[in-house]
Amino acid sequence: MTGAVVVVLLLVTVLIGAHGVAAMRTTSDFLVASRRTSPMLNAAAVSGEYLSAASFLGVAGLVIKEGTGALWYPVGFTAGYLLMLALVAAPMRRSGALTVPGFAEARLGSRSLRRFCALVVVVIATLYLVPQIVAAGQLLTLVSGVDYWVGVVVSGLAVGITLALGGMRAATYVQAFQFALKLLLFAGPAIWLLLLAGPQLRSDLVAPPEFTHFTQDTPVEFRLDTDLVVAAPVEVVVDGIPTTLAPGAHHARADESWLFPAGAQVPALGGDRASLPIPGGTDWALPLLGSGASAPLLATWSVLVATALGTMGLPHIIVRFHTSPDGRAARRTAAITVGLLGTFYLATIVYGLLGTVLTPELHLSQGTDTAIVTLPGRVTDGATAGVLTTLLTAGAFAAFLATSLGLLLALSGALAHDLMPSGLRRLRLTALAASAAVVPAALLMVRVDVSAAVTSAFTVAASTFCPLLVLGLWWKGLTARGAYAGMIAGLVCSTGSMGLGAALGLGGTAGILLSQPALWTVPLSFTIMIAVSLGDHVPSWAEATMLRLHLADRE
Structure with a gap:
């Protein structure tokens, strides 16, 4: 039954994409849906696009693995939209650009900066997109028994064909539909599981017992x-x-x-995972990330900076505000999105606590990402468990598809609009080629940690595009050389630090600063942009450009 539901979901996704073919005639249609998307529809699409595998599966799994401090992740994810609402949404829409690299050229007058920004988009989109396809393959293998490569190929083809057919318009309708589906299939089973759980289990959710002995084989x-x-x-x-x-x-x-x-x-974890808290233990209940490590407050701040500021710099999210009719509609989109995301993330608390009580052994196997689809079989059995697992699997697969569509759109725009300007036909072909290229990468990275890979994408976005957007939208003195220098420093330091941290496997404060570097790479990028710009010449047209970004929309 699970396989049939996934097939239906894939068919609906492709059919919606085919529906957008007739309305797609220009590059603007493909990239920004002709800028006619209403705030409510756009907010639902943004939420559907944003709630990825890391949100649907990863946050609940992180609660099992790292404790209640992992709930700072959804706080950071949602807080990013408050910052987006205050600083980015309206002026970004008024810029008239179709992509983030396009904004960089329009604001700073540098074609080479646009190309460099396009390369940064490719890095961020790849870091984010490959884990989505990996998670889709793993999920299909878990629930249906098909080979991993089958799930990867099917997922890659589905998003590539859908985007090539209908572009942003198709992506908008697919993502809005899949957000409603995810909210129904995520919150609904959470309430159902709580009702099925007996009084003792509900009592244990308040204070999960420490996982020191196996209660059954x-x-x-x-x-x-x-x-x-x-x-x-x-x-x-x-x-x-x-x-x-x-x-x-x-x-x-x-x-x-x-x-x-x-x-x-229960055996203890060794190696670089020795510092992880025991599910239900004293360290697990502390409200900070890495509570068993030497600097939990530092780890928490690093994650908050990466997730909140990284959200402002995600190219596939930024482009969503260009689909709004005007700046006011873009701001409304961001405001509605905050409410939709907050509602969704309430359910992650339920799944995280249920997983800690019923599937604590997953922290040994490093399989906490599968906790949500494993839970129904632990609460109940028979047909009810099968139905709940099917619903959750469909919701998780919808999460992969919706996020992958947005990322593939940003990747295609960077390659076929910013790096090598072209028409609609090449954009469509690039979408298919990019989706095909992601498949072998996902096959090779079957062991990738989905949550870690997604967090790395947020870190790079926070260290590069966040400073560019904040300063570019709010400071007249930013110059192309300053933006170039700051973004290069942010990109090199963030990717190099995370790579070095993974290679060395250090613990303590040094390990946190290497593996989660946003706490120092973001200020570094801001500082370099400002310092270089202060020593550079500001173009005479900069003030007029800034006025256009901040003048109120016409009634």
């Missing part, structure tokens, strides 16, 4: 290579072979399945 299917530390001898079954684990360190290989008996003591 529990299989742990390791997704990645994992180091474990056993405190007492235990008999386990490893891929069907009974094995005795002596006290000490042990290594579980990726794709192995270990069956722990009821009553056995």
Whole structure:
């Protein structure tokens, strides 16, 4: 049944894309839907596009893995739209640009800066898009048993064909439809699961018990290579072979399945995951990220800066405000989006707490991203569990499709409009080619951590486009050289720091600053942009450009 629902969802997505063919005649139609999208429809589309795999599956999984401090992620995601509402939405729409690189050229008069911005779009979109396709493949494998590559190919083809057929207009209707679907299929099952849960389970949600012993025979299917530390001898079954684990360190290989008996003591995590809190434990309940680490407050601020400021710099979100009729409509879109996202994220708390109580073993296997679709089988059984799993799977797949459409649109615009200006036909072909190119990347990155990869995209966006937009929209003195210097510094430092952090695997404060560098790369980019611009010549037309960005819309 799950497979059939996913097929229907894919067909509806492609049919909506085909519906947009007749209305798409120009580049403006493809990229910004002719700027006629109403605030309510646009806000629903923005929300559908924004609520990706990281939101639908990742946040609940992070609550299991990192504790209640992980709820700072949705706070940052939603706060980004408040900043967008105050600083970006209306003046960005008044710029008249079709893309973020187009805005850079219109504001600062530099064609080379536009090309560089297009390359940054490609980096951000790739970092964000590949994990979506990976998660789609993993989800289909989990719920239907098909090979991973089948899910990846099907997902890539669906978004590529839909976008090539209908462009932004098709993406808007698909994303708005899928937001309504996600809200229904995410909040509905959460309420249903709470009603099915008995009084004891609902009581445990308030204060989840510490995961120190297995309460029943529990299989742990390791997704990645994992180091474990056993405190007492235990008999386990490893891929069907009974094995005795002596006290000490042990290594579980990726794709192995270990069956722990009821009553056995839960092994501790070793290696670079040793600092993760035990689900339900004292550190888990602390309201900061990385509570078991040496600098939890620093980690929390780093994530908040990356998610809130990164939202302002995501190219596939920024382009949404260009589809509004005017600046006032763009501002209304941002305001409505805040309310829609806040409503959706309430359900993540329910799933995170349910997962901590019912599937705490997922923190051992590094499979917390699958908690939501695993939960129905732990609360109930039979047909009810099957229906709930199907609903949640359809909602999760809708999340992948909606976000992937927006990212693919931004990627196609950067390649076929900003790097090499062209017409509608090349935009369509680029959408198909880009979706085809993402498939092999997703096949090679099957082990990627979806949440970590998405956070890295936010970090790069916060370190590059956020300073460009804030200063470009609000400071007359920004120059092309200043923007260039700041963006290069932000891009190199953010990507280099995250790469170095992954390679070295350091802990403590140094590890946080390397793996989550937004706390220092964003101020660095702002500082360099301002310093270089102050020593440069401001064009005479800069003031007139700024006036156009901030003059009230005509009635």
